[in-house]
Amino acid sequence: MEIAYFPGCTLSTKAKGLDRSARASLQALGLELREIPDWNCCGAAFPLTNDDLRLSGAVRNLVRTAEMGQEELLALCSTCYNVTKRANRVMREDAARRDRINYFIEAEYDGHVRVVHLLDLLRDRFGFEALRERVTRPLEGLKLGAYYGCFLLRPAKEIALDDPETPHVFEDFLAALGAEPVVYPHRGECCGSYLAVGAPDVALEASYRILNAARLAGADALVTSCPLCHYNLDRPQREMVARYGGFRPLPVFYITQVLGVALGLDSSEFGFERHYVDPRPLLARVAQTVTAQ
Amino acid sequence: MSAGKGIPRALIIGVGIAGMQASLDVANAGFEVVLVERKPSIGGHMLQLSETFPTLDCAQCILTPRTVEVGQHPRIRLYTYSEVIGVEGEVGHFRVRIRRKPAYVNWSTCTGCGLCQEKCPAKVPSEFEEQVGVRKAIYTLSPQAVPNKPVIDRESCIYFLRAKCGACQKLCPTGAIDFEQQETIVEEEVGAIVVATGFGLYPLPEIGEYGAGQLPDVLSGIQFERLLSASGPTAGQVRRPSDGKEPKEVVFVQCVRSRDPEHGMPYCSRICCMYTAKHAMLYKHRVHDGQAYIFYIDIRSAGKNYEEFVQRAMEEDDVLYIRGKVSKVFQQDGKIIVWGSDTLAGKPVEIAADMVVLASAIVPDPGARPLAEVLGIELDENGFFREANDNLRPMETPRPGIFLAGAAQAAKDIPDTVSQASGAAAKVLTLFQPWRSEETH
Numbered sequence: 001m002e003i004a005y006f007p008g009c010t011l012s013t014k015a016k017g018l019d020r021s022a023r024a025s026l027q028a029l030g031l032e033l034r035e036i037p038d039w040n041c042c043g044a045a046f047p048l049t050n051d052d053l054r055l056s057g058a059v060r061n062l063v064r065t066a067e068m069g070q071e072e073l074l075a076l077c078s079t080c081y082n083v084t085k086r087a088n089r090v091m092r093e094d095a096a097r098r099d100r101i102n103y104f105i106e107a108e109y110d111g112h113v114r115v116v117h118l119l120d121l122l123r124d125r126f127g128f129e130a131l132r133e134r135v136t137r138p139l140e141g142l143k144l145g146a147y148y149g150c151f152l153l154r155p156a157k158e159i160a161l162d163d164p165e166t167p168h169v170f171e172d173f174l175a176a177l178g179a180e181p182v183v184y185p186h187r188g189e190c191c192g193s194y195l196a197v198g199a200p201d202v203a204l205e206a207s208y209r210i211l212n213a214a215r216l217a218g219a220d221a222l223v224t225s226c227p228l229c230h231y232n233l234d235r236p237q238r239e240m241v242a243r244y245g246g247f248r249p250l251p252v253f254y255i256t257q258v259l260g261v262a263l264g265l266d267s268s269e270f271g272f273e274r275h276y277v278d279p280r281p282l283l284a285r286v287a288q289t290v291t292a293q
Numbered sequence: 294m295s296a297g298k299g300i301p302r303a304l305i306i307g308v309g310i311a312g313m314q315a316s317l318d319v320a321n322a323g324f325e326v327v328l329v330e331r332k333p334s335i336g337g338h339m340l341q342l343s344e345t346f347p348t349l350d351c352a353q354c355i356l357t358p359r360t361v362e363v364g365q366h367p368r369i370r371l372y373t374y375s376e377v378i379g380v381e382g383e384v385g386h387f388r389v390r391i392r393r394k395p396a397y398v399n400w401s402t403c404t405g406c407g408l409c410q411e412k413c414p415a416k417v418p419s420e421f422e423e424q425v426g427v428r429k430a431i432y433t434l435s436p437q438a439v440p441n442k443p444v445i446d447r448e449s450c451i452y453f454l455r456a457k458c459g460a461c462q463k464l465c466p467t468g469a470i471d472f473e474q475q476e477t478i479v480e481e482e483v484g485a486i487v488v489a490t491g492f493g494l495y496p497l498p499e500i501g502e503y504g505a506g507q508l509p510d511v512l513s514g515i516q517f518e519r520l521l522s523a524s525g526p527t528a529g530q531v532r533r534p535s536d537g538k539e540p541k542e543v544v545f546v547q548c549v550r551s552r553d554p555e556h557g558m559p560y561c562s563r564i565c566c567m568y569t570a571k572h573a574m575l576y577k578h579r580v581h582d583g584q585a586y587i588f589y590i591d592i593r594s595a596g597k598n599y600e601e602f603v604q605r606a607m608e609e610d611d612v613l614y615i616r617g618k619v620s621k622v623f624q625q626d627g628k629i630i631v632w633g634s635d636t637l638a639g640k641p642v643e644i645a646a647d648m649v650v651l652a653s654a655i656v657p658d659p660g661a662r663p664l665a666e667v668l669g670i671e672l673d674e675n676g677f678f679r680e681a682n683d684n685l686r687p688m689e690t691p692r693p694g695i696f697l698a699g700a701a702q703a704a705k706d707i708p709d710t711v712s713q714a715s716g717a718a719a720k721v722l723t724l725f726q727p728w729r730s731e732e733t734h
Contacts, residue, residue, distance in 0.1 A: 163501060165501030165502040166501035166507075185621070185623030185624070185625060185630070213625065216625060216626065
């Protein structure tokens with residue numbers, strides 16, 4: 001089984017761990033990722049400026065996918081997924097805008113490609129039960145909080161991955177890996193996003209509240225598929241320790257890192273060394289405890 | 294019967310306050326009424342209420358004389374635990390088929406002594422108590438039930454589930470328990486029909502962002518009503534379902550899925566502003582050192598003595614009104630955290646509460662759609678029964694001889710419901726007057 005893959009800018013730079021663990025994990029599951037040729041930035045700002053010029057970048061990637069003869073496009077980064085899926089919807093459902101964008105980028109694209117994320121790919125095409133059977137190193141004893149953030153679920157009618165208020169697809173995925181999913185109230189709250197640039201205190205507070213809520217609910221670590229969320233949730237923990245009394249750092253995994261570990265893959269290329277809060281001691285401790293039992 | 298005359302007998306479907314008012318008006322004018330209620334006893338939602346706005350009358354005290362009058366009226370034939378499944382004919386000559394569900398109790402020999410309910414070992418959440426209280430597998434809706442005859446719920450009865458127990462059968466002093474009872478179909482002929490099937494409430498589990506259906510201390514307004522009621526599961530004391538403690542901070546949220554075309558219903562549910570003011574007031578009357586907060590979009594208190602009532606809640610009972618919507622409710626550190634906005638101050642608000650009460654939207658009764666098909670009448674875009682004309686014929690349907698009363702047509706409060714029910718009864722009586730035979734005088 002093969003699928004077209006759009007890594008996006010961040011996975012090629014800051015979030016290499018997400019990209020590498022994804023390639024390794026999906027290969028182990030028999031899903032061959034075929035990177036679309038000559039791809040470009042998704043546009044990233046669909047939620048901010050929904051104009052045709054902005055969309056054309058994402059549409060261009062979809063055109064590349066169609067040219068490969070692929071029906072499905074995998075985007076791992078939550079923002080890439082959100083932007084590309086919504087741009088695709090415009091092409092499918094809004095004839096006037098479709099014509100304008102096609103004219104502008106000299107294409108004839110009709111929106112037929114299906115844009116998927118790792119979660120719906122595994123849930124709908126591979127199946128979580130099938131995934132469970134492929135797990136060789138179950139994450140037993142690991143209490144993981146799924147962090148959805150904003151873009152994975154909203155707007156509900158356009159993304160339609162799960163109910164944005166009471167989602168469970170991410171938790172189901174973690175349970176399939178043998179981990180214990182921890183449901184905490186802030187799993188769909190914003191991490192602060194780009195406010196990390198313009199108003200870092202606001203982003204720090206937002207991210208702190210998410211980490212703190214997960215800690216209070218008993219999580220050992222968070223899991224996300226968004227590089228920007230990871231940026232806000234991981235590195236600023238240095239500042240949080242100084243600013244918020246009693247704060248204890250919490251590792252933040254990428255979704256495909258925990259997948260790769262559970263599949264028993266060599267994780268030396270998963271980029272753990274680039275995390276501010278190194279998740280490896282936690283993995284080692286849990287592995288030891290489970291073995292000791 | 295001579296040609297051109299219809300049958301001067303009315304079918305009234307649904308026996309809440311609307312159906313009772315309409316049937317008493319028609320019956321007291323000298324005509325026969327066939328009354329059909331889906332539940333085991335009559336009274337509807339009003340019987341679940343603690344006190345009514347704006348007078349704080351005890352709802353059961355003012356209602357039970359009426360339920361008794363309906364139950365004993367010589368011209369009212371009451372079919373409870375029954376449903377209308379077929380209607381043929383036209384105005385003046387409707388042939389109605391009524392399905393009587395098996396109660397598994399022979400009501401003609403049952404004396405209503407209550408021994409079966411006392412001894413039944415199977416306890417399940419009670420519909421009448423809105424899940425904050427329990428009932429037995431053999432039950433009446435309330436101690437004041439009319440008729441005071443129990444029914445057995447097959448889903449929870451140990452005899453039906455495992456062919457054991459049968460305690461009620463062994464103990465019944467008149468041998469009224471009949472596990473073999475079957476449903477029966479009765480037919481009636483009537484000249485006019487009044488639909489008074491009332492309303493439902495937006496289902497709590499679908500209000501995920503407020504923790505509804507997940508957090509036990511996030512309640513619907515009607516559940517809170519049961520906690521306030523002297524006949525309710527806590528005998529009128531406000532207690533948290535989770536641990537039985539008295540809540541000291543209670544947040545009330547108005548417009549939950551009302552006025553919300555994106556997630557819920559586009560319309561105003563009309564009664565929530567008033568009953569929420571009442572809830573906060575009654576809470577303060579029971580918990581003097583407690584604090585009540587109300588999140589509202591607007592306060593809609595159009596009605597006689599309504600605005601004065603809301604002012605009283607604010608001024609005399611120190612209820613804190615916050616203009617804005619609540620975005621999220623969740624549990625943390627043993628508290629229920631409420632996030633909202635204060636749009637007058639332009640600031641976000643966070644309240645660590647002990648209990649949250651949601652004024653969830655009034656929605657059409659789930660039985661409205663199938664009934665509309667049986668009756669050959671229409672529902673409106675929101676699922677309420679459509680009136681013949683919004684302005685001038687609000688209690689008639691486009692089908693001659695079929696009338697509407699109460700919240701089946703649109704969300705409304707008790708005085709408006711009663712008014713419309715009397716209006717529908719007047720329409721029926723106008724129709725019946727020329728059909729009156731000599732002997733019915």
